[in-house]
Amino acid sequence: MYKWIHQFGSPKYFYDISVRLSKWIAIVCAISFIGGLYGGLVLAPADYQQGDSFRIIYLHVPAAWMSLFVYLVIAFSGAVSLIWHIKITDIIARASAPIGASFTFLALVTGAIWGKPMWGTYWVWDARLTSELILLFLYLGYIALQSAFSDKRIAARAGAILVLIGVINIPIIHYSVEWWSTLHQGPTISKLDKPSIHLTMLIPLLLMVLAFKTFYITTLLIRARSEILEYEYNSSWVKKYVIK
């Protein structure tokens, strides 16, 4: 077990395995994305209240979930990096941040586009929307902090502390619709009760969630590989790889 972790933590091993993995994950992403979009935009019926406008859920919900998930990945990598000083977790955190920021931005924009026809407004300062906006600022702060230091180890440590402090925002975003009265409605799927969405609408949504998750992994692996090359530019295996 320890040997495996140690091996996985070595940039060269991570690089090799990610080259082999990313193609297959990208294929899963493409299939589930096409299937999810076709199911969501063509096969799924219109909603009884919102008509066809509800279909933006197929972008909005996966993007919002991923904005939280990627942040948790960065926070977990940050904790591991602070405690065990594993180089690869720094790389994963650094490579994830712009992807997570993009998901957050997408969730906010699709939410605004959805809000105008349904609620009657693009934006309100309710607890859910505001905490999600703070999440975007946390991502941007993290990214800025990463480029503020020329020493990547110091940047990683400072970033890890920032994301660990910001991790308190994640349960706030998730439970905001239950703790306070908000304009945003309560959870449809991520609750203990059974999902309050019809099965014909749920299946494409889950496919889109899979597509977003695999998209994240694919882009993360690609971004991590270039980060690794940058980190390890002096080592013999990188030189061999580049010459080859």
Add this chain to the structure above:
Amino acid sequence: MGPRKKRILMVCAILAGISIAGIFILTAFEKNLMYFYSPTEIINGDAPKTRSFRIGGLVVTNSVIRNTNDLKVSFILTDTMNEIKVIYEGILPDLFREGQGIVANGKLQSDNIFVADQVLAKHDENYMPPEVAEALEAAGAEIPYKKNKYPK
């Protein structure tokens, strides 16, 4: 204590400190984080009297009165326990209808009539095809958007 244990403690201390600070801040701002007040809270005098605030509730069936020559409209909001009359002039969102949950921004008059300058529709977390909704209604089940979800 080894350096690694120290670092584990440090990470735990950050998380614990932030959680405690978060709990304190959120408890302190509890009222301000509420996006809207319910009619019961307004009747009880919990809502601000001098500045504008938001009211949330369900539109009472058959309470919507529209003026024929301008955009003025009046309706009654309920949280199933108390009712507040709302008057508004402007365009209502598509989802505004009787039985629907809405949030209105405005001021309370001394006679407990709420003068709204903005009306937003609140939709719920249920998604289903129209046929399913009709079938549910025909079977005597309560249609979700009419469920008594307020006050929250």
